[in-house]
Amino acid sequence: MISTWRRAAAAMFLAMTLIVMPAFGVMAQDAAGQAESPEEKKLREQQEKAKKKEDERKDKEAKARAKDAKKFNTLKDFAEDLYASDIEYKEEVDTSYLDLQADHALQAYRINTTHPKEYLSTDTEGEVLKIRRALYDNPRVSEYVNRLGQRLVPEDSDKLYTFKVMVNPIPTAYTLSTGTILVSTGMISVLDNEAQLAYILAHELAHVHKDHWRLKVMMPLAETEYNERQERKNAWKGALLGALVGAGVGAAVGGKSGAGQGASIGVLAGTAIAAAYSRKMSLDWHSAQEDEADDFALKAVLDNAYDAQEVPRLYGTLASVARADARTQLGFLGQRSRIGARNEYAQRQLKGVFQAKYQELLNAGKLVGTSPEYNLVMAELKRDNGIEAFYFDMFHMAKMNLQQSFTLRSDDPLAAYYYARVLKQVGRTKEDLDQAKQLILTAMRLDTRQSIPEIQLHRALLHVESKEPALQSEAIQSLKQYILAYQKKRMDARGEDGTLPPNVDILYDYMRLLGDKNWKAPLPGAQRQTVAGGVPAPTNTQAPTAQDAGADNPVKTSGTPVRKRP
Numbered sequence: 001m002i003s004t005w006r007r008a009a010a011a012m013f014l015a016m017t018l019i020v021m022p023a024f025g026v027m028a029q030d031a032a033g034q035a036e037s038p039e040e041k042k043l044r045e046q047q048e049k050a051k052k053k054e055d056e057r058k059d060k061e062a063k064a065r066a067k068d069a070k071k072f073n074t075l076k077d078f079a080e081d082l083y084a085s086d087i088e089y090k091e092e093v094d095t096s097y098l099d100l101q102a103d104h105a106l107q108a109y110r111i112n113t114t115h116p117k118e119y120l121s122t123d124t125e126g127e128v129l130k131i132r133r134a135l136y137d138n139p140r141v142s143e144y145v146n147r148l149g150q151r152l153v154p155e156d157s158d159k160l161y162t163f164k165v166m167v168n169p170i171p172t173a174y175t176l177s178t179g180t181i182l183v184s185t186g187m188i189s190v191l192d193n194e195a196q197l198a199y200i201l202a203h204e205l206a207h208v209h210k211d212h213w214r215l216k217v218m219m220p221l222a223e224t225e226y227n228e229r230q231e232r233k234n235a236w237k238g239a240l241l242g243a244l245v246g247a248g249v250g251a252a253v254g255g256k257s258g259a260g261q262g263a264s265i266g267v268l269a270g271t272a273i274a275a276a277y278s279r280k281m282s283l284d285w286h287s288a289q290e291d292e293a294d295d296f297a298l299k300a301v302l303d304n305a306y307d308a309q310e311v312p313r314l315y316g317t318l319a320s321v322a323r324a325d326a327r328t329q330l331g332f333l334g335q336r337s338r339i340g341a342r343n344e345y346a347q348r349q350l351k352g353v354f355q356a357k358y359q360e361l362l363n364a365g366k367l368v369g370t371s372p373e374y375n376l377v378m379a380e381l382k383r384d385n386g387i388e389a390f391y392f393d394m395f396h397m398a399k400m401n402l403q404q405s406f407t408l409r410s411d412d413p414l415a416a417y418y419y420a421r422v423l424k425q426v427g428r429t430k431e432d433l434d435q436a437k438q439l440i441l442t443a444m445r446l447d448t449r450q451s452i453p454e455i456q457l458h459r460a461l462l463h464v465e466s467k468e469p470a471l472q473s474e475a476i477q478s479l480k481q482y483i484l485a486y487q488k489k490r491m492d493a494r495g496e497d498g499t500l501p502p503n504v505d506i507l508y509d510y511m512r513l514l515g516d517k518n519w520k521a522p523l524p525g526a527q528r529q530t531v532a533g534g535v536p537a538p539t540n541t542q543a544p545t546a547q548d549a550g551a552d553n554p555v556k557t558s559g560t561p562v563r564k565r566p
Contacts, residue, residue: 061341065287072288076215079222089221096217097177104176104213111135111164111182136165136185138384138506144377148194149181149201152300157209163201165381169389169397171318171328175204177213185385186328188378189401190321193370195306196314199297206296212289291345298349302357307367308350309358315343324396379408380509383415390418395426406439411512413446414505417455424458437462448517449508453485 149163386401420439
């Protein structure tokens with residue numbers, strides 16, 4: 001009886017399951033249909049389609065890179081074997097590489113000995129203009145970058161290196177076979193931390209450490225020989241294959257005699273086959289070297305306990321900067337089209353061969369992103385690169401650099417002044433102009449050495465259309481002060497040429513950081529007063545005010561040449 005009841009209960013449960021569960025399924029489908037509108041469904045399908053397309057692109061690019069890497073390694077091995085076995089080839093390579101090094105040594109000499117100031121006179125007023133320098137003349141930044149680079153050199157390296165900074169708002173970095181690694185102010189200015197800078201320097205270091213310049217000489221010279229050997233090899237294989245095929249066809253048609261005729265025909269056919277399938281070695285081996293340099297740089301970053309996850313962030317930043325201004329791509333490491341590909345490559349390597357090392361450092365709490373010195377040093381570089389970018393009409397970079405610089409160094413009059421210039425130049429809103437006005441006033445207050453007379457001009461321009469008598473009077477006084485200060489500055493520029501260090505403004509920055517905001521070198525021939533230790537006393541210690549300036553009360557200034565153009 002109990003067994004019968006159990007069977008009946010089981011049957012009822014099964015029946016309910018068959019009835020209720022489909023109903024629940026229909027309800028779930030209806031809920032899903034209600035949850036997703038036609039627009040949402042269309043958007044989801046578009047996203048899925050875009051993701052599939054992007055995955056296919058990445059897969060295609062990965063296969064192309066693998067193919068190029070295989071070609072590169074094949075030709076590289078052939079060149080090195082040829083170098084070891086062929087005396088004539090070895091002598092040709094050695095001679096060509098020495099010529100390359102001589103050319104690079106000359107480039108290094110020109111970079112290192114470029115005069116810090118060069119002048120261009122106009123036909124009308126004989127105005128003196130200062131042009132950009134080859135090397136960035138901030139010794140503090142230069143020493144910092146070189147010191148960081150030296151820490152990245154492998155201990156077993158038998159080469160010597162130097163790391164230098166160029167003045168160029170375009171983000172670029174490259175190396176010479178002499179061991180000279182050059183990175184632009186534009187490249188450093190978009191970096192967020194020391195880890196990213198270490199990666200850039202290590203990447204360029206790799207090109208010398210891995211003998212890439214020597215390979216650049218060897219491989220083109222070996223490529224011709226490689227192609228000729230491949231053509232001969234393919235021609236022989238093609239002729240043999242054609243002979244066998246022709247003999248088979250001839251035998252099928254005419255027996256033994258047909259086989260002989262078919263063999264002759266097959267030789268000609270085989271030659272044509274060989275010519276058609278003989279592929280010349282044509283590859284972008286530069287990409288393979290870039291990947292090798294990326295691997296070296298990632299390892300160097302981790303070996304020095306830097307956070308390697310900053311590398312993908314770096315590529316993301318560069319891509320963002322490039323979208324804002326395409327000119328920033330012009331000097332990027334490697335090919336412009338590889339910014340995205342490099343980001344993907346770095347992420348694959350960090351998830352692959354470098355994952356264990358990264359995780360070990362992360363778990364031990366040893367990863368670092370930057371140093372306390374970095375922001376303080378980079379504030380000056382970001383300011384100077386922002387000024388360069390401003391004169392190249394690279395306004396996105398100029399605004400970004402100068403805003404960052406002024407945030408890091410709010411006591412810097414030059415950063416405040418040029419940040420105001422950018423906002424005045426490209427600002428569209430009242431908020432932009434109000435901020436520019438406040439920055440002008442801040443720059444005036446901070447310019448205790450009176451080395452930026454243009455501040456007065458731009459202060460006057462803020463009030464030139466005002467109807468208020470007080471503001472009109474202030475504008476007049478600012479214009480007078482600007483004229484007198486500018487005149488004095490130009491006289492000083494002509495009279496003091498060569499008597500002060502070319503980077504005297506940078507040295508004044510150092511003094512400001514150390515607490516002296518007023519001392520300034522006296523004019524040549526001026527009456528000198530000395531203080532303890534024989535150091536000339538300052539010629540002025542207080543910035544003039546608008547009330548001090550006037551026709552009967554001229555402003556006394558003793559500025560040095562401003563490093564940047566007004």
